Amino acid sequence: MATEVKSLNFIEHIIEDDLKAGFDRDDLRFRFPPEPNGYLHIGHASSICLNFGLGLRYNAPVNLRFDDTNPAKEEKEYVDAIKNDVSWLGFEWDKECYASDYFQQLYDWAVMLIKADKAYVDSQSSEAIAEQKGTPTKPGIDSPFRNRSVQENLDLFERMKNGEFQAGEHVLRAKIDMTASNMLMRDPVMYRILHKAHHRTGNDWCIYPMYDWTHGESDYIEQVSHSLCTLEFAMHRELYEWFVEQIYEEGKVKPKQREFARRNLSHTVVSKRKLLRLVEEGVVNGWDDPRMPTISGLRRRGYTPESIRNFADTIGIAKRENLIDVSLLEFCAREDLNKKAPRVMAVLDPLKLVLTNYPEGETEYVEAENNPEEEEQTYRKLPFSRELYIEKADFREEANRKFFRLKLGGEVRLKNGYIIKAESVVKDEEGNITEVHCTYDPLSKSGSGTPESMRKVKGTLHWVSAAHAKKAEVRNYDRLFTEAEPDRQEEDFMHYLNPESLQVTEAFVEPGLIEAKPGEHFQFQRLGYYNVDPDSKPDHLVFNRTVGLRDSWAKIETK
RNA sequence: UGGCCUAUGGUGUAAUUGGUAACACAGCUGAUUUUGGUUCAGUCGUUCAAGGUUCGAGUCCUUGUAGGCCAACCA
Numbered sequence: 156m157a158t159e160v161k162s163l164n165f166i167e168h169i170i171e172d173d174l175k176a177g178f179d180r181d182d183l184r185f186r187f188p189p190e191p192n193g194y195l196h197i198g199h200a201s202s203i204c205l206n207f208g209l210g211l212r213y214n215a216p217v218n219l220r221f222d223d224t225n226p227a228k229e230e231k232e233y234v235d236a237i238k239n240d241v242s243w244l245g246f247e248w249d250k251e252c253y254a255s256d257y258f259q260q261l262y263d264w265a266v267m268l269i270k271a272d273k274a275y276v277d278s279q280s281s282e283a284i285a286e287q288k289g290t291p292t293k294p295g296i297d298s299p300f301r302n303r304s305v306q307e308n309l310d311l312f313e314r315m316k317n318g319e320f321q322a323g324e325h326v327l328r329a330k331i332d333m334t335a336s337n338m339l340m341r342d343p344v345m346y347r348i349l350h351k352a353h354h355r356t357g358n359d360w361c362i363y364p365m366y367d368w369t370h371g372e373s374d375y376i377e378q379v380s381h382s383l384c385t386l387e388f389a390m391h392r393e394l395y396e397w398f399v400e401q402i403y404e405e406g407k408v409k410p411k412q413r414e415f416a417r418r419n420l421s422h423t424v425v426s427k428r429k430l431l432r433l434v435e436e437g438v439v440n441g442w443d444d445p446r447m448p449t450i451s452g453l454r455r456r457g458y459t460p461e462s463i464r465n466f467a468d469t470i471g472i473a474k475r476e477n478l479i480d481v482s483l484l485e486f487c488a489r490e491d492l493n494k495k496a497p498r499v500m501a502v503l504d505p506l507k508l509v510l511t512n513y514p515e516g517e518t519e520y521v522e523a524e525n526n527p528e529e530e531e532q533t534y535r536k537l538p539f540s541r542e543l544y545i546e547k548a549d550f551r552e553e554a555n556r557k558f559f560r561l562k563l564g565g566e567v568r569l570k571n572g573y574i575i576k577a578e579s580v581v582k583d584e585e586g587n588i589t590e591v592h593c594t595y596d597p598l599s600k601s602g603s604g605t606p607e608s609m610r611k612v613k614g615t616l617h618w619v620s621a622a623h624a625k626k627a628e629v630r631n632y633d634r635l636f637t638e639a640e641p642d643r644q645e646e647d648f649m650h651y652l653n654p655e656s657l658q659v660t661e662a663f664v665e666p667g668l669i670e671a672k673p674g675e676h677f678q679f680q681r682l683g684y685y686n687v688d689p690d691s692k693p694d695h696l697v698f699n700r701t702v703g704l705r706d707s708w709a710k711i712e713t714k
Numbered sequence: 715u716g717g718c719c720u721a722u723g724g725u726g727u728a729a730u731u732g733g734u735a736a737c738a739c740a741g742c743u744g745a746u747u748u749u750g751g752u753u754c755a756g757u758c759g760u761u762c763a764a765g766g767u768u769c770g771a772g773u774c775c776u777u778g779u780a781g782g783c784c785a786a787c788c789a
Contacts, residue, residue, distance in 0.1 A: 228789090291715095337718080341785090346787085391784095477727095479739095704749075
């Protein structure tokens, strides 16, 4: 009995080491800290799965904390969308927190730092401060205001809070070391004046704390044990620890920041700024456009929470740069949908097929299995008649032996129906095939058990009955960009948009689909996985292609 | 003229912490199949470089090389 040993990622190793070193397992606590200034994307999904996954693994609480310290960019709309996305992914947070809830505490601590001569009010312009900051290779120099008296600092800071100054007149800075090799330690700004209404605190405040001052202290307030963020914050760790150290009380958990590499997905962009451009420039129809790598876009596209979680699990977490091929995401979608999605028949590019020996005006109902993956098979009835539609690509007048589909003189099985033989074609003046005339073998009906029905024919086609089929709008999506790394090319990433990322066609679908509800998943047999778009109505069905089926025929054909 | 981080098949991630480099995806063969789907079997291919320590190095040491990040009153 081999016990499956799941290997640990480097974050889990760190936690295990902490536990071994005596850290109390009950003190483990995590958080997912989005800034409510945009929609969550697949990269966030990875972080969500990491943090909440850790919560599950260690049976530890995970807070959802909004890092809302910049009223200029943040809105409640985003808060709601983020909560919705996290829940949809299937995670439950312990507390819903807001950095803005800590504004008073943060202010009090800032006063404490001033009193300890560890913070001061600087009254220079941001340009002057930047100038004095130096460069990575050149040390900074002290501000002329660095040695103001505690009394003066206290007075100024209070008046900043009281709204006596304009934005930009003063800032509060930590007094650390202007010559530090880590530029973040060169007296970082803790507070700036911002006369802006906040989505939660309204006009209560006109000074707002900066990220570095806020984040670690928020973790400390919530007693988060492991604060995980992306690599670009690695340099912030020193500052994070310095700030926490200033307020730390013996016996409490000292939060530990650790950094992991953000996940990059091929053929798309994963940055709020770039995604915003796609939306604003009208390249896509909003944040939830099914081509967007946002969680809302993936949801609308037809990705399931399970498939996204499994994707996050599979790609894992590490510290090196990476570019994950979308084909892995697509694999995760197929893997999940294969088990769940009922099979239905839909013809996207119709060609009329007439069974010349089938009685005119007659309709019969054939049995079709809903999903061969089901443990216990269920079936539905499908109308079958003399005139049907098949895919244009499934017929050729002539073809070689590798073409398993219908050709003149050749036989093929209509899925769940009969074996048919193509006899002749009807063409228009331009020579386009408009109809294929076939004969069918009445004894070959699927499931009838007759010797004729048991015959092996190489090809099986999907079809719909022309008189019974319903029209539907089908939106076929493809990768948004033609390059794997559109934002690492010579030109701006917008140059590499895939002009064929969306193709809309009018299709014929089996009649039962009229009942389909938005969000429902289906496999259009032999084509791909589709789900019902929120735009869909009973009199105007709309389907989105989540992902196509694996297509080994396409590979043979392109050879 | 700095500091921090990283380097394992085409891609992503592991390796019981110094002991047979593996898992998934992708690719390729074949079998099964009333979906050219699924499933199954097989296959290709890997430790950035050079030294060193060691019986033994992906792992430790040294020196390189390559890439990423750092100068917002953003997060």
